Amino acid sequence: MADKDLNPSCILFKDVRSALKLDELGVEIATIALPAAMALTADPIASLIDTAFIGQIGPVELAxxxxxxxxxxxxxxxxxxxxxxxxxxxxxxxxxxxGARLDFKEDDVSSQDSEDKMLIPQKGLDEKMHRLDTAKSFEIGEAEHGKKQIASAPSALIIGGILGLLQAVFLITAARPLLSFMGVKYGSEMSKPAEQYLKLRSLGAPAVLLSLAMQGVFRGLKDTKTPLYATGVLPLHMLSLSKSNIITHIDENVTYASHVTKAAAVFRYLIALILFWRLQREVELLSPSREYLQLGRFMKNGFQLLIRVIAVTFCVTLSASMAARLGSTEMAAFQVCLQVWLASSLLADGLAVAGQAILASAFARKDYGRAAATASRVLQLSLALGFCLAVMLGFGLHFGARTFTKDADVIRFIGVGIPFVAATQPINSLAFVFDGVNFGASDFAYSAYSMVIVAIFSIIALLVLSSTCGFIGIWVALTVYMSLRALAGFWRIGTATGPWEFLRS
Structure with a gap:
């Protein structure tokens, strides 16, 4: 059980002196978080490389x-x-x-041959029986050829493949109206390059969703190294393409972007094939029956998170739309700041993945002491990471702005956005890790509906501040948005409600 003297609202400060300690829990978090963070940032870094080289062509293309x-x-x-x-x-x-079921079976077999069977504490026996019943409900085991039978794995791949195809068709057929919603009117100077780039990028959507679905399976198995090995070469691939083509295509504007984007799409399919080959060696992916699949369970909880992600998406997309309406110069600067903001913040997602995987296991086993310790540790580490990122970006982005563009006006607006990008890093890190903590507790409903409330206030702030304060107003609104996200994540644990009621014990 959790510590009786622990105030739920003080979970951020529980054993804070041990936050950086490489004990058993610290090593497990690091083993999962570091490869996960590197894999998660692969695609954003590839986008940053693309942004940097296209930015050398001109502000219109960059925007x-x-x-x-x-x-x-x-x-x-x-x-x-x-x-x-x-x-x-x-x-x-x-x-x-x-694992709990196998442990139970081993204990049960050994106790059958022992005259001391009746000395087993009833509470411990009840807990083992609960884990056994839970294991049976998942209908999992070992296949005859040694592969794990985990119902969620083939379910995730089926859903990921279908969603990837739907996304590609939707983006390609609706590119023009979608860009118009984003503030890029048809016939404007940004219209043609934006539409061409979006359609080409969408060709890789099925591969992206399948790859991430498989990464979700690997993360659940606490294996984040395999996805890193498969996806980590994407930025290097993009860099080599960019270096070899920027000189020859510098005068052809979107021809360069098209060439690199097509190659990147092909490379994403290669990554998906590598991940599938590796995963099928560990997990049974050819499901024997419909009953085995967990599609209904996916749909129920996935719908709740769909509500959440729509709210999140609308806030960030609206901010980009507001920036586009200010002009190509402002949008180019916003693009640079936003890509850096997201890429750096995603480092915290590595901690979120570690927290989610360890917490899901702890809650499944009803090991609440480990759940509380894990939540405290990953949140403390997220704050430390956030402050480090704030210092690095505060200084580094001032000198690195010319990497993305040589346009003086764009650089000036980037300078306006830098304080917001840097100062919000601790808030962003906390917000992302709180997401992972609550997902690990399977608290999907609260995560969804709290985000809707956050989005309502954030959208109002975006509309008001962007119209009155322009570029600065957009970043102030985004700061408000991330602060409310972090507050919503803390509220659930801090009030010890939902799955965190055990903190009151």
Whole structure:
């Protein structure tokens, strides 16, 4: 059980002196979080590389690509985020209770041959019986050829493939009206390059969703190294393409972007094939029956997270739309700041993944002491990471702005956004890790509906501040948005409600 003297609202300060300690829990978090963070940032870093080299062509092309990337990423999140989050929790739970069932069987066999069987405490026996019943409910085991049978794995791949195809068709057929909603009117200077880039980027959508669904399975199994090995070469691939083509295509504007984007799409399919080959060696992916699949469970919890991610997506997409309406210069600067903001903040997602996987296992086993310790540790580490990122970006982005563009006006607006990008890093890190903590507790309903409330206030702030304060107003509103997200995440644990009621014990 949790510590009786622990005030739920003080969970951030529980054993704070041990936050950086490499004990058993610290090593497990680091083993999961570091590869996960590197894998998660692979695609944003690839987008940053693309942004940097296209920015050398001109501010119009940079702004056009910025709108397209923002639109693609936010629509992708609508499909990706619920799928990956649910998959990680479900797989971790199933893998955990499978171990609990095997432990129970071993203990049961040994106790049958012992005259001391009646000395087993009833409470311990009840807990083992609960884990056994839970394991049976998941219908998991070992296949004859040694592969794990985890129902969530084939379910995630089926759903990911379908969603990827739907996303590609939707973005390609509706590119023009979607860009118009983003503030890029048809016939404007940004219209043609933005539409072409978006359509080409969308060709890789099925591969992206399948890859992330498989990454969700690996994360649930607490294996974040395999996805890193498969996806970590994407930025290097993009860098080599950019270096070899920027000189020859510098005068052809979107021809360069098209060439690199096509190659990147092909490379994403290669990554998906590598991940599938590796996963099928560990997990049974050819389901024997419909009953075995967990599609209904996915749909129920995925729908709740879909509500959440739509709210999140609308806030970020609206901010990009407001920036696009200010002009190509402002949008180009916003694109640079936003990509850096997201790429750096996603480092905290590595901690979120570690927290989610460990917490899902702890809750499945009803090990509440470990759940409380894990939540405290990952939240403390997220704050430390956030402050480090704030210092690094506060100084580094001032000198690195010219990497993305040589346009003096764009650089000036980037300078306006830098304080917001840097100062919000601790808040962003906390917000992302709180998400992972609550997902690990399978608290999907609260995560969804609290985000809707946060989105309502954030959208109002965006509309008001962008119209009155322009570029600065957008970043003030985004700061408000992330602060409310962090507050909503803290509220559940701090009040010891829902799955965190045990903190009152």
């Amino acid at each position: 056009a690509v910025g709108v397209s990337i923002a639109l693609f990423n936010q629509i992708s999140r609508i499909a990706i985020f619920p799928l990956v989050s649910v998959t990680t929790s479900f797989v971790a739970e199933e893998d955990s209770v499978k």
